[in-house]
Amino acid sequence: MSINNQPAVVCEQVSKIFRQGSSQVMGLDQVDILVKAGDSICLSGPSGSGKTTLLNAIGGLAKPDSGTITIGEHTLSSMSDSERAHLRLHQIGFVFQSYNLVPVLSALENVAFIMEMQGRPKQEIDTLAHAILNRVGLEGLYDRKPGQLSGGQQQRVAVARAIVSNPTLVLADEPTANLDSQTAIQLMELFQTLNQESGTTFIIATHDTRVNQFTNRQIVMQDGRIESDNRA
Amino acid sequence: MIARLAWRNLWRNKERSLLMITAVAIAVCAMLFMVAMTRGFMQGILDSGIHNLPGHIQAHANRYLDDPSIDHRFTLTSASLQNVLTNANIEHWSQRVKVPAVVQSEYASQGVTLLGIEPEREPQDPRLGYKIVAGKNLSSDSAGILIGERLAEKLETELGKRIVLMTQSAEGGLAERGYRIVGIYQTTFAAREEGEVYLALEQSQTLLGVDDQISELAIFTSDDSDLERLQTELQTKLGSYIDVLRWDQIDEYLGASMKTMSGFVFIIVAVVFLTLSFALVNTLIMAIFERTPEIGLLLALGLRPKAVVLALTLESMVMIGLGLILGNVLAQFILLGFKDGVDLSSVAEGLAMAGASPYLSAQLRLSDWLTTNVLVLILGLLTSWWPARRAARLDPIEALQKT
Numbered sequence: 060m061s062i063n064n065q066p067a068v069v070c071e072q073v074s075k076i077f078r079q080g081s082s083q084v085m086g087l088d089q090v091d092i093l094v095k096a097g098d099s100i101c102l103s104g105p106s107g108s109g110k111t112t113l114l115n116a117i118g119g120l121a122k123p124d125s126g127t128i129t130i131g132e133h134t135l136s137s138m139s140d141s142e143r144a145h146l147r148l149h150q151i152g153f154v155f156q157s158y159n160l161v162p163v164l165s166a167l168e169n170v171a172f173i174m175e176m177q178g179r180p181k182q183e184i185d186t187l188a189h190a191i192l193n194r195v196g197l198e199g200l201y202d203r204k205p206g207q208l209s210g211g212q213q214q215r216v217a218v219a220r221a222i223v224s225n226p227t228l229v230l231a232d233e234p235t236a237n238l239d240s241q242t243a244i245q246l247m248e249l250f251q252t253l254n255q256e257s258g259t260t261f262i263i264a265t266h267d268t269r270v271n272q273f274t275n276r277q278i279v280m281q282d283g284r285i286e287s288d289n290r291a
Numbered sequence: 292m293i294a295r296l297a298w299r300n301l302w303r304n305k306e307r308s309l310l311m312i313t314a315v316a317i318a319v320c321a322m323l324f325m326v327a328m329t330r331g332f333m334q335g336i337l338d339s340g341i342h343n344l345p346g347h348i349q350a351h352a353n354r355y356l357d358d359p360s361i362d363h364r365f366t367l368t369s370a371s372l373q374n375v376l377t378n379a380n381i382e383h384w385s386q387r388v389k390v391p392a393v394v395q396s397e398y399a400s401q402g403v404t405l406l407g408i409e410p411e412r413e414p415q416d417p418r419l420g421y422k423i424v425a426g427k428n429l430s431s432d433s434a435g436i437l438i439g440e441r442l443a444e445k446l447e448t449e450l451g452k453r454i455v456l457m458t459q460s461a462e463g464g465l466a467e468r469g470y471r472i473v474g475i476y477q478t479t480f481a482a483r484e485e486g487e488v489y490l491a492l493e494q495s496q497t498l499l500g501v502d503d504q505i506s507e508l509a510i511f512t513s514d515d516s517d518l519e520r521l522q523t524e525l526q527t528k529l530g531s532y533i534d535v536l537r538w539d540q541i542d543e544y545l546g547a548s549m550k551t552m553s554g555f556v557f558i559i560v561a562v563v564f565l566t567l568s569f570a571l572v573n574t575l576i577m578a579i580f581e582r583t584p585e586i587g588l589l590l591a592l593g594l595r596p597k598a599v600v601l602a603l604t605l606e607s608m609v610m611i612g613l614g615l616i617l618g619n620v621l622a623q624f625i626l627l628g629f630k631d632g633v634d635l636s637s638v639a640e641g642l643a644m645a646g647a648s649p650y651l652s653a654q655l656r657l658s659d660w661l662t663t664n665v666l667v668l669i670l671g672l673l674t675s676w677w678p679a680r681r682a683a684r685l686d687p688i689e690a691l692q693k694t
């Protein structure tokens with residue numbers, strides 16, 4: 060797939076307000092972003108600036124209070140829950156910040172699970188799942204349950220799951236947290252390769268300053284707003 | 292994979308799952324046991340009601356039931372008998388004369404029912420406590436009379452003595468004759484022991500002057516599930532001057548109480564299982580609550596809520612299914628021990644008053660077994676589905692953050 064001009068994600072005037080009792084927090088404050096297919100974005104900003112909230116909104120997991128979000132040709136607000144679920148399953152790869160793996164499934168099964176739900180043939184699933192785990196440096200750990208893996212290893216299983224089925228969009232929240240610098244760099248190189256070879260669009264929320272060396276665009280957030288947006 | 296997920300989750304909290312399986316098993320076993328005992332009790336009442344001489348189906352001349360005198364009698368020629376009684380469902384049949392009479396000894400007299408029977412065709416059921424305590428049982432060529440022990444006491448008579456039997460003859464006059472007591476019987480039913488005397492069929496026909504006519508044709512079937520069809524068939528063959536009735540029509544009280552008990556059995560089952568359902572729902576809600584983040588994860592990754600419902604329902608249905616199997620096996624073993632019945636002779640007086648046999652046997656019909664199992668499965672499905680559906684409606688992001 061080559062990089063074209065069709066936008067992958069468009070956010071227009073997206074706002075999200077969290078109300079707690081009488082106080083309000085602007086999770087997102089009139090965010091405008093146009094993500095081109097093939098963009099690889101490093102989304103940074105201080106803690107509480109709205110990175111996770113933005114990723115959730117783009118993933119169709121949190122409804123904005125105002126504004127519209129479009130993924131490819133789909134406008135999220137006009138889709139049903141099950142249509143959004145279908146979109147997530149088939150087109151978006153997720154790495155969540157807090158919780159990522161099903162504890163009763165092995166590393167391999169966690170990766171294979173999504174592909175099975177997508178209805179891919181068994182043979183293909185098996186090959187792809189093994190290959191991707193090898194690629195994130197987890198050879199031989201296929202049958203371990205998440206509880207038997209280190210934090211960094213779990214993180215890599217989550218990354219493997221997010222990218223294994225070649226989604227058009229990957230939303231990764233702190234994928235390099237818990238990783239030593241060498242593993243973090245390997246992972247970012249993997250993202251970069253996928254971005255360049257397959258044209259996969261990445262949005263990576265992170266505090267890790269090393270990440271932006273591997274991306275072609277850097278967006279910085281502050282208090283729910285876009286503070287800066289630079290292309291490399 | 293959904294199935295694998297369900298199976299793994301099932302064994303995640305082994306104690307809880309095993310506890311649940313055991314609870315279901317015990318409940319199912321208890322239900323089956325209660326149903327079986329109730330059925331056994333019902334069958335006991337039924338058996339004594341039927342084997343007390345009536346029969347599953349009886350034929351009488353018109354009006355006999357309103358006025359059970361010798362005036363209302365009928366004949367079955369051998370040919371028509373053969374024709375009527377060649378039916379695979381008929382286990383055995385017998386002809387009877389059954390009329391009111393008076394017996395008299397030197398000291399007392401007593402109103403009784405005189406039964407002229409074909410002794411070989413009517414084995415008295417020892418399960419009903421029937422036994423000969425003096426002399427011997429009637430046989431078809433026996434010229435004497437068989438009476439109950441209580442009646443003997445009342446008449447202050449004994450084995451070998453003569454008593455006089457008086458009744459209305461076929462001509463309308465008085466038929467009177469002395470008989471030697473050849474046997475004395477005992478049974479758990481006091482009223483019977485005091486009120487029924489037996490002659491061989493031919494003896495009674497001679498006394499009444501009725502040749503080969505009878506008051507009653509009794510039919511016992513091996514399969515009492517389709518009495519109505521047999522009844523209709525017999526009625527057609529015997530013709531309209533004979534009334535063919537089922538036991539539950541002859542003894543309406545017995546019939547009605549059987550119906551009530553049948554319904555009652557399933558109320559028991561429902562109540563036991565409803566109680567169990569609360570425990571089940573509670574456990575499932577707990578299990579789901581513990582797993583909120585991963586349910587959120589599955590939903591966030593794009594798994595359809597239906598798949599989540601399926602996984603959770605499957606998990607608890609496996610649990611219920613295992614409990615069900617275990618419960619059935621357990622119940623089979625327990626019921627095997629009760630197969631030959633428990634002798635309740637010591638409390639039989641009370642049971643006899645209720646009309647039951649002193650042997651209580653556990654009985655389980657295939658239909659009871661099926662109904663219980665299907666009921667548990669359906670209620671199980673509902674109790675599993677409801678919490679699962681609630682879980683599938685969780686907001687993925689909120690659920691994910693519940694770590």
Ligand SMILES: Nc1ncnc2c1ncn2[C@@H]1O[C@H](COP(=O)(O)OP(=O)(O)OP(=O)(O)O)[C@@H](O)[C@H]1O
Nearest residue numbers: 077078084085086105106107108109110111112113
């Ligand atoms: N469910 C919620 N209820 C109330 N407030 C919330 C909720 N989720 C997020 N917020 C608030 O919205 C703001 C943005 O949160 P968000 O999680 O997007 O920040 P973040 O940039 O991802 O931070 P971090 O780098 O720590 O992950 C914060 O002030 C946070 O407290």
Ligand SMILES: [Mg+2]
Nearest residue numbers: 110111156232
């Ligand atoms: Mg965050």
